[in-house]
Amino acid sequence: MKIGIIGGGQLARMLILAGYPLGLDFAVLDPAPDACAGPLAEHLVAPYDDPEALARLADTCQVITYEFENVSLEGLSRLQDRARIHPPLTALAESRDRLQEKSLFRSLDIPTPPFVAIDSREDLAEAPKCLGWPFLVKTRRFGYDGKGQFLIRTAADMDAAWAELAGRPLIGEGFIPFDREVSVIAVRRASGETAFYPLSENVHKSGILHLARCRPGDAAAAQAQEYARRLLERLDYVGVLALELFEVNGRLLANEMAPRVHNSGHWTIEGAEVSQFENHLRAILDLPLGGTEPVGHTAMVNFIGVLPALADVLAQPGVHCHFYGKAERPGRKVGHATVRAASAKALEARLHHLLALLP
Amino acid sequence: MKIGIIGGGQLARMLILAGYPLGLDFAVLDPAPDACAGPLAEHLVAPYDDPEALARLADTCQVITYEFENVSLEGLSRLQDRARIHPPLTALAESRDRLQEKSLFRSLDIPTPPFVAIDSREDLAEAPKCLGWPFLVKTRRFGYDGKGQFLIRTAADMDAAWAELAGRPLIGEGFIPFDREVSVIAVRRASGETAFYPLSENVHKSGILHLARCRPGDAAAAQAQEYARRLLERLDYVGVLALELFEVNGRLLANEMAPRVHNSGHWTIEGAEVSQFENHLRAILDLPLGGTEPVGHTAMVNFIGVLPALADVLAQPGVHCHFYGKAERPGRKVGHATVRAASAKALEARLHHLLALLP
Numbered sequence: 001m002k003i004g005i006i007g008g009g010q011l012a013r014m015l016i017l018a019g020y021p022l023g024l025d026f027a028v029l030d031p032a033p034d035a036c037a038g039p040l041a042e043h044l045v046a047p048y049d050d051p052e053a054l055a056r057l058a059d060t061c062q063v064i065t066y067e068f069e070n071v072s073l074e075g076l077s078r079l080q081d082r083a084r085i086h087p088p089l090t091a092l093a094e095s096r097d098r099l100q101e102k103s104l105f106r107s108l109d110i111p112t113p114p115f116v117a118i119d120s121r122e123d124l125a126e127a128p129k130c131l132g133w134p135f136l137v138k139t140r141r142f143g144y145d146g147k148g149q150f151l152i153r154t155a156a157d158m159d160a161a162w163a164e165l166a167g168r169p170l171i172g173e174g175f176i177p178f179d180r181e182v183s184v185i186a187v188r189r190a191s192g193e194t195a196f197y198p199l200s201e202n203v204h205k206s207g208i209l210h211l212a213r214c215r216p217g218d219a220a221a222a223q224a225q226e227y228a229r230r231l232l233e234r235l236d237y238v239g240v241l242a243l244e245l246f247e248v249n250g251r252l253l254a255n256e257m258a259p260r261v262h263n264s265g266h267w268t269i270e271g272a273e274v275s276q277f278e279n280h281l282r283a284i285l286d287l288p289l290g291g292t293e294p295v296g297h298t299a300m301v302n303f304i305g306v307l308p309a310l311a312d313v314l315a316q317p318g319v320h321c322h323f324y325g326k327a328e329r330p331g332r333k334v335g336h337a338t339v340r341a342a343s344a345k346a347l348e349a350r351l352h353h354l355l356a357l358l359p
Numbered sequence: 360m361k362i363g364i365i366g367g368g369q370l371a372r373m374l375i376l377a378g379y380p381l382g383l384d385f386a387v388l389d390p391a392p393d394a395c396a397g398p399l400a401e402h403l404v405a406p407y408d409d410p411e412a413l414a415r416l417a418d419t420c421q422v423i424t425y426e427f428e429n430v431s432l433e434g435l436s437r438l439q440d441r442a443r444i445h446p447p448l449t450a451l452a453e454s455r456d457r458l459q460e461k462s463l464f465r466s467l468d469i470p471t472p473p474f475v476a477i478d479s480r481e482d483l484a485e486a487p488k489c490l491g492w493p494f495l496v497k498t499r500r501f502g503y504d505g506k507g508q509f510l511i512r513t514a515a516d517m518d519a520a521w522a523e524l525a526g527r528p529l530i531g532e533g534f535i536p537f538d539r540e541v542s543v544i545a546v547r548r549a550s551g552e553t554a555f556y557p558l559s560e561n562v563h564k565s566g567i568l569h570l571a572r573c574r575p576g577d578a579a580a581a582q583a584q585e586y587a588r589r590l591l592e593r594l595d596y597v598g599v600l601a602l603e604l605f606e607v608n609g610r611l612l613a614n615e616m617a618p619r620v621h622n623s624g625h626w627t628i629e630g631a632e633v634s635q636f637e638n639h640l641r642a643i644l645d646l647p648l649g650g651t652e653p654v655g656h657t658a659m660v661n662f663i664g665v666l667p668a669l670a671d672v673l674a675q676p677g678v679h680c681h682f683y684g685k686a687e688r689p690g691r692k693v694g695h696a697t698v699r700a701a702s703a704k705a706l707e708a709r710l711h712h713l714l715a716l717l718p
Contacts, residue, residue: 017376022669023682023694025398039384040399273677273699288674295654310381315647318632323382335382340632 002027003281004061004083006048006076008035010324010333011067011261014269016040018277027061029053036325049075058083063284065239067260069096070142086190086284087239091259094235098140098171098256105254108230112254113246114174124158127172137161140169147207151175176253178246182220183212185265185276186228187240187292189283194232196225197272197292200264202244205304208331211351212264213299214271220245223252231257240265240280263302263333270320270338271298296340297347301354303335308357313337318350361386362640363420363442365407365435367394369683369692370426370620373628375399377636386420388412395684408434417442422643424598426619428455429501445549445643446598450618453594457499457530457615464613467589471613472605477529483517486531496520499528506566510534535612537605541579542571544624544635545587546599546651548642553591555584556631556651559623561603564663567690570710571623572658573630579604582611590616599624599639622661622692629679629697630657655699656706660713662694667716672696677709 001024005012008030016026016037026041033045046053049072057064058079065086066076073093076085094104102115116130117123118137127135139148150161181204185197198216202209215221228243235241242262245252265276274282274290282289306328313321316339323335339354341347360383364371367389375385375396385400392404405412408431416423417438424445425435432452435444453459461474475489476482477496486494498507509520540563544556557575561568574580587602594600601621603614624635633641633649641648665687672680675698682694698713700706 013379017379020372020376020399020684021679021681022673023666023680023684025684039401040379042398274679282673287670290673291676307382311646314381314641314649317650320380320633321382322380325379325382325384 001025001063001285002061003284004029004057004064005037005041005067006057006064006071007067008032008037008043009067010036010326012037013040013324014266014277014322015065015067015261015281018269018275019281022278022281024281027057029057034327039325048072051075051078054079055082065260065280065284066092069258069260084284087237087241087259088235091235091237091241095257095259096141097169098138098173099169100140101256102171102173102254104231104234105227108227108234110227110230110254111251113176116172118170118172121158121162121166124162124170124172125155128152131172131174134175136173136175137165138171138173139165140171149207176246176248178248178253180247181244181255182215182218182224182247182252183242183244183262183264184221184224184228185240185242185262185268186225186232187276187279187283187289188232188237189289190238190286193289194229195279195289195292196221196228197265197268197276198294199224200267202264206331208304208333209263209302210304211299211301211355212267213347214267214294214297216294216297220247220252227252227254238286239283240276263336264300266322266336267298267300267338268292269322270340271295296342297344298338298340299347299351300336300338301351301358302333303337303358305330305332305334306359307335312357313354316350316353318346319354360384360422360644361420362643363388363416363423364396364400364426365416365423365430366426367391367396367402368426369395369685371396372399372683373625373636373681374424374426374620374640377628377634378640381637381640383640386416388416393686398684407431410434410437413438414441424619424639424643425451428617428619443643446596446600446618447594450594450596450600454616454618455500456528457497457532458528459499460615461530461532461613463590463593464586467586467593469586469589469613470610472535473533475531477531480517480521480525483521483529483531484514487511490531490533493534495532495534496524497530497532498524499530508566535605535607537607537612539606540603540614541574541577541583541606541611542601542603542621542623543580543583543587544599544601544621544627545584545591546635546638546642546648547591547596548648549597549645552648553588554638554648554651555580555587556624556627556635557653558583559626561623565690567663567692568622568661569663570658570660570714571626572706573626573653573656575653579606579611586611586613597645598642599635622695623659625681625695626657626659626697627651628681629699630654655701656703657697657699658706658710659695659697660710660717661692662696662717664689664691664693665718666694671716672713675709675712677705678713
């Protein structure tokens with residue numbers, strides 16, 4: 001069986017590495033000739049919305065999936081009669097517009113930070129009435145890793161933000177001084193079987209995920225899973241779905257969802273019985289899901305911009321290296337490492353040593 | 360860094376899957392256009408001793424390794440000035456001739472079953488004087504998975520064996536009614552660091568490995584490791600080395616060695632902190648070796664000739680599937696599964712269910 005993946009970055013790469021042991025074959029569609037999943041599979045070098053390349057995927061692959069939200073929804077929609085596409089395009093459409101996404105949360109009684117549509121300079125001026133101070137203004141689409149957003153502390157900040165963002169659909173969001181950020185990685189197959197990984201507790205740096213700890217037995221897990229379950233069912237979802245939430249005074253507020261495998265779930269490769277990557281593949285092929293229970297105590301550290309020396313990483317006990325084969329560039333995710341230990345205390349000690357390798 | 364692998368079968372495939380997360384690239388040399396490692400890497404379709412293909416590997420790869428013993432020793436020897444080749448060709452030369460191999464064991468005070476060179480029909484007739492009855496006659500080279508060998512129970516069996524084997528260098532070996540077969544997977548990097556996995560206890564069926572259980576804390580481990588250590592040091596070895604031994608009345612007798620990753624070590628993918636595949640790559644790149652300690656209780660079951668249905672395998676908790684992407688054919692290794700559980704007892708229960716799927 002062959003799986004087509006739109007996008008040939010590290011998420012595609014890790015899906016492929018998880019899929020070969022299941023006897024699967026892969027094709028990726030990515031316009032970059034040096035896309036890091038390219039060497040591992042058939043690589044169609046073409047724009048994401050290239051009709052011929054998409055048709056080729058549809059003709060040669062049993063299932064088509066995608067590794068990021070900014071794929072061509074229009075291109076994929078045209079293929080729906082010819083190919084199975086998972087996760088469903090409705091989930092993709094909802095998740096890639098922050099306003100639609102938060103409205104979906106609201107419609108499912110999933111609490112969110114306050115938010116408001118901003119379609120004009122007047123809307124921006126009025127936003128603090130609804131959101132309080134400070135607040136965030138973000139593009140509704142194409143934002144990731146903290147890109148395309150401004151923190152508005154005073155009315156004076158509005159002009160600079162507007163100069164940068166005007167002309168694009170925007171959303172204002174209340175700025176939440178949260179106690180922590182968590183995410184839940186959920187997975188559902190077509191026949192309805194659903195599973196959840198233990199919560200990830202996430203730390204960001206400059207808007208990019210820096211560190212994610214697996215938190216088995218976390219008190220917030222049941223609530224987070226319940227919210228994820230509502231999304232899975234409403235969307236008739238198939239595949240892995242990630243839901244990021246803020247915890248504020250013991251209450252969870254949904255921040256955003258991603259209809260795909262997610263950076264905060266990378267620890268599952270070594271830290272769960274079956275990884276999010278393998279479970280995504282099982283789900284989209286409607287195969288029995290694998291165990292999501294933790295294996296040891298694990299955390300994941302992202303390598304952003306530059307990689308530490310391979311020998312330094314491998315010298316550390318319990319550390320598992322994932323270099324993506326991408327050129328180093330400031331702000332780019334070029335690899336990660338999973339740290340595994342037999343106890344929570346040993347994990348923190350190992351993590352401390354690993355973090356010391358970072359610039 | 361790019362690694363060249365001679366041979367593009369499942370061992371190459373699993374090396375490649377272990378190597379991409381380290382940021383490595385791969386080229387395989389295999390004459391079969393459908394070699395199962397082909398889709399995962401650059402695939403040079405040429406005979407194993409093709410000078411141009413070998414030169415290309417030497418020119419583009421930092422290290423060359425091999426996945427089976429019957430590669431072209433002559434071809435590789437010619438490259439030694441141009442490329443690093445690990446494991447060392449001396450180990451390859453010793454291991455692929457059963458007589459040299461057993462003589463090497465003997466020279467290192469590693470006990471073996473009785474053996475004798477058979478170079479003529481007269482030698483065959485004389486062999487039982489040295490070996491007793493019954494005994495085995497085997498080709499010295501190109502034997503694997505029980506191929507190229509005969510059990511001689513009476514003098515009458517000799518003619519049939521001779522008719523089949525005459526003209527090839529042969530060895531006679533005492534037939535050992537062993538209590539069990541074990542193997543030790545050892546790994547050594549150029550700078551001398553050495554590590555050993557827990558013993559594997561192996562069960563064969565029709566001469567092919569059927570089942571291997573990881574046996575942490577086995578009483579025979581220290582002795583087996585000591586024998587492996589002598590081999591590693593004598594051969595100035597770099598990479599993974601497997602040593603198979605018979606246990607007879609509490610005593611270990613070396614049966615054979617393999618200068619490569621080994622089927623009886625496949626459980627290390629899920630059952631050890633770092634797999635034999637990753638450790639082979641670390642060793643040949645002279646990088647720090649990874650932990651060999653067990654993760655849970657594991658066993659490995661080979662799929663020979665035919666694969667069970669993927670959904671049936673995946674439905675079993677703790678079972679990890681490894682399908683090789685090879686066409687099914689009687690006697691061919693087409694996949695394996697690792698079973699992992701939290702206790703030895705739970706492992707046996709899971710193993711029982713998995714074995715029930717086999718034909």
